[in-house]
Amino acid sequence: MDLFRSTILVCGGTGCTSSGSPKLYERFAQLLAEKGLDKEVKLVKTGCFGLCAAGPVVIVYPEGAFYSGIKVEDVDEIVEEHLVKGRIVTKLLYKGSTHEGTTEIKPLDEIGFYEKQKRVALRNCGVIDPENIDEYIAFDGYKALAKVLTEMTREEVVDCISKSGLRGRGGAGFPTGTKWKFAMGSTGKKYVCCNADEGDPGAFMDRSVLEGDPHAVLEAMAIAGYAIGSDQGYIYVRAEYPIAVKRLEIAISQAREYGLLGKNIFGTDFSFDIDIRLGAGAFVCGEETALMHSIEGGRGEPRVRPPFPAVKGLFGKPTILNNVETYANICQIILKGADWFASMGTERSKGTKVFALGGKIVNSGLVEVPMGTTLREIIYDIGGGCPNGKKFKAVQTGGPSGGCLPASMLDTPIDYDNLIAAGSMMGSGGMIVMDEDNCMVDIARFFLDFTVSESCGKCTPCRIGTRRMLEILNRICEGNGEDGDIERLENLAANISKSALCALGQTAPNPVLSTLKHFRHEYEAHIYEKRCPAGVCHKLLNFEIDPAKCKGCTLCARNCPVGAISGKVREAHVIDAKKCIKCGACMEKCKFGAISKK
């Protein structure tokens, strides 16, 4: 094996790829070859580092120099200065990656963004080359599979997972060990499935695991296969994730080549193989029975449970289905023990959870923290708070099934039960921060719009009920809200929650209920005062010209499509509120910032 004096890690996650990291990789490769450094310096394309906001990100070891926001031109300087002359290019370093007032590099886990994190599911993301099985093996890869196949009985494996307290990371939080135990009890052909149909808007942790550490999922699925007695696995992954699909395909073929998937793994009589099935853009397929219908090639519609998949699942056979992040924890639990895992977290939610921080936040990206960390720690200590000095208003967790929590709940320790008690839910871990410029009625309307278009149409409460709710929200946002609309929403919400067939419908009213609970005054302002406090709902806004700033250039009047603006040249203009259709064209055209909306 070649020895390298330095290693360059270039982030190849989706965020950094979009901000141009493939070009950086090419330029590094080209320069290293030109300067004859390619035998001394190793270049690795890794999975996601998590700090997507500062992308594209490059780390150079052994120094651990954390370069952020790198452009192609910067690559030349890094190669010339850092790799040839041995001088770290301090001006390109991520702010906060050096000890204060010095140029001395801090270890990665002491940088503010990473300090409070504990990476279990993401441990290899941004560390290894996901397209190289040898690197995974060097980081204890496939050791857990070897351990269960050669040292543990099936019962011991299931016991270990049960004792660890691991609960499903896809949203519902069902105990993983219990699920496996149900399936273990059945006989005959069985299937192990992986739910990689990450549909919650604003959640991308599964994508990052698949892109950064695909073998961890394969290994865990094989362990599950051994535990329940199955020889076939399926990964159902969104077609919108091309990089993840490609890396999974590479990982599966490498694992087959090494004999880590296929017949008689590690010389035992255990055989297991995995195939990929692509989704085709239907949110409801994240629901387990719908997902299985989709793998079977039909319309991804859910069905009534019981029978549960552990009894009657894919192709009518007993099946377990776990989420990507759930699988990403399995190997570590086997290697380090159930007690180690159970030592992290809260009483009823063990281990860590990955959150995708997004929206109005400085450090958007992926963070993994022990359960029980408070929302405030995640949003302020790790996420850096709202940018541009804006005031925090709410954080949305749990995607379209979750809810919006206000500032007064920031000190809630996050776990499955606390979030449900607060009127939201864990969901898959999306965490969208909103500031004073976001209208909570509009956000509720946004989620209902999502649910209405993603409802599969099989059951009436979801198909028609959510549509009625959306109609009410639309008219509230358009200034036509009526007395009694809030009560109508609450009534519909209660009935849909009780009567919908699957979780999609049952939880669809949550965004409305939680905003009604915490931001009822905003609904009331829309309905009774015909006013949008955040200034988002166009129809409720009034455009006004500030006479002190208006120069009388007539540009606004000439661009108004309905002739609502009048005034003489070089004199302040006026908008006739009755004629104004609130299109915003005047505000867009004004060169003096004289027009505002209120």
Next chain:
Amino acid sequence: MLVNSQEKYAELDKVIAANKGQGGAVMRTLQAAQDIFGHVPMDVQIKIAEGLDSTLAEVYGVATFYSQFALEPAGEYRIGVCLGTACYVKGSKDVLEKVCQVLDTQVGKTSKDGLFTIKDTRCLGACGLAPVMMINDDVYGRLVPDDIPGILDKYRH
């Protein structure tokens, strides 16, 4: 991509033969057909139904259930403006409106010159760059509506 339509149909026959009798055949065949033709027109659906011993109702049911399948040909450039939550709270609706305004068409429709098809997409998972738009495989992040005309101009011949 195959240009000659005869070659395309020959390729479709091969895909049908390979998937026949397999679990999950309808969806996988439709996905392959969309790769071959760019969309799945009615005659292709009929061929799949017959080839797999399925029914047109079944094939059409699957093709219309999933948003990925296009029944009509799309423009040369597929614009997808992300309306995931992270992008939405950072103003992607204004970006989408601007795209529609500049191209003088609506979401789901193709511009009059046949060049661009506009879609509002689900979360693309690039939330760190919100708001995000994709044109075919190119990703544009941290957008404001004023960026749109310049970006679209790059694709006009």
